[in-house]
Amino acid sequence: MPRPRALQKELHHLELVAENRSDKIGSAAFYTLDVIDTKTQSLLTHVSIMMAILAMFYGEASTTAEIRLAILVELMLYLIITLGCLRAVFLVAPTALDTTSEAILETRVREVARRRTAYRISLFATIAVTAAFLLTIATHEVLRIYPSLLRIPSA
Secondary structure (H helix, E strand, O other): OOOHHHHHHHHHHHHHHHHHOOOOHHHHHHHHHHHHHHHHHHHHHHHHHHHHHHHHHHHOOOOOHHHHHHHHHHHHHHHHHHHHHHHHOOOOOOOOOOOOHHHHHHHHHHHHHHHHHHHHHHHHHHHHHHHHHHHHHHHHHHHHHOHHHHOOOOO
């Protein structure tokens, strides 16, 4: 749950967006949620493509057990990232307790803060796992081209 200071920061950001769009804070919240949804959908597309590529490498016959393990770990991490992305696009409606416009606005601000946090965590995790993927694929190719590197010299 976002901290009160984070909610104040989010509210201030929405006020600025509303001011720049000559609109109300509620409309700015929906605009911001739409932007987060669009970015999250793009991130989900990237994650899906990476998972498909990893599955292809996992099934390749020349893949060593160590590389398969690395690929399996990366696939699991991408699945966790997928859950974060799904949270970032999860629709939350005001509760029955949110009867005043102030309560509804607070719910919107909280939701924007939660979705932005879920998106940021998913984005940074995706960058890290994609970097690990590049290392895994580079290692796989080096071992495929130079299989003698797998042999440990006997003493």
